[in-house]
Amino acid sequence: MPPAGDVPPSGAGATRRRLMLGAAAASTVVTIRPALAATVGSVMNCEVPVPDPRLGAGKWIDGRGQLVDAGTAGSFRPPNRPLKAEDIRKAMQGANFPGADYETSRAYMAYIRKLQNGMSGFTCYQSLQMPRA
Amino acid sequence: MPVYRVDPPACRLSVEAEGMTLLYHRPSGITHVLLPPAPEILTALADGPADPATLAARLAVSHAIGDGDGEDAAAVIAARLGELAAVGLVAVAPGIGGRVAG
Numbered sequence: 001m002p003p004a005g006d007v008p009p010s011g012a013g014a015t016r017r018r019l020m021l022g023a024a025a026a027s028t029v030v031t032i033r034p035a036l037a038a039t040v041g042s043v044m045n046c047e048v049p050v051p052d053p054r055l056g057a058g059k060w061i062d063g064r065g066q067l068v069d070a071g072t073a074g075s076f077r078p079p080n081r082p083l084k085a086e087d088i089r090k091a092m093q094g095a096n097f098p099g100a101d102y103e104t105s106r107a108y109m110a111y112i113r114k115l116q117n118g119m120s121g122f123t124c125y126q127s128l129q130m131p132r133a
Numbered sequence: 134m135p136v137y138r139v140d141p142p143a144c145r146l147s148v149e150a151e152g153m154t155l156l157y158h159r160p161s162g163i164t165h166v167l168l169p170p171a172p173e174i175l176t177a178l179a180d181g182p183a184d185p186a187t188l189a190a191r192l193a194v195s196h197a198i199g200d201g202d203g204e205d206a207a208a209v210i211a212a213r214l215g216e217l218a219a220v221g222l223v224a225v226a227p228g229i230g231g232r233v234a235g
Binding site: 021023029031116117124 | 140158160161162163164165166167168169170171173192195196197198199205206208209210211212213216217219220221222224
């Protein structure tokens with residue numbers, strides 16, 4: 001246990017920490033790329049929520065995979081539960097999702113293809129696209 | 134300057150070691166290694182969406198900004214925000230939803 005004198009002060013009177021901003025051109029972020037699909041079969045148990053609950057809770061999916069208000073003409077009710085990687089893999093080859101018709105399945109896939117870094121399900125979908133050994 | 138937002142702190146799991154921050158982003162399942170001032174920017178941005186100048190002001194309250202380049206702080210922070218946005222740790226407000234629509 002450190003001596004009491006080493007306990008940093010806290011509260012309004014605390015010493016401000018020094019922060020070096022550095023140069024604008026100096027990169028400060030390195031991403032550790034996931035290398036899941038080629039090595040771990042269990043990655044097929046991952047799931048993709050449609051839509052990402054942080055972005056579109058209650059939203060429906062239109063034919064181009066964009067989120068629209070519930071009930072919008074030409075849009076589709078999202079699945080009741082996240083889509084399973086194995087079902088997505090089959091859908092990538094043209095199959096329908098369980099319980100969904102052709103148009104709905106294509107809308108879900110359009111949404112999944114638009115997933116970007118930082119969105120729920122992105123890593124799962126990315127892993128499905130990796131070549132498998 | 135664009136306004137940025139960040140996911141709630143609960144979306145991130147981070148460990149600090151030897152000046153580096155190892156950060157796991159739960160929604161994407163991706164891990165990043167961050168150097169200052171990137172972790173501090175994420176913390177400051179968690180107080181609410183902000184543009185680089187606003188973030189510089191927030192950081193100046195909680196930190197003694199080094200390098201004596203206060204006039205360029207917003208430019209440095211803007212560069213860091215661009216970097217963090219590229220890997221999905223922050224997004225241009227009104228939110229990632231805009232990226233979906235776009």
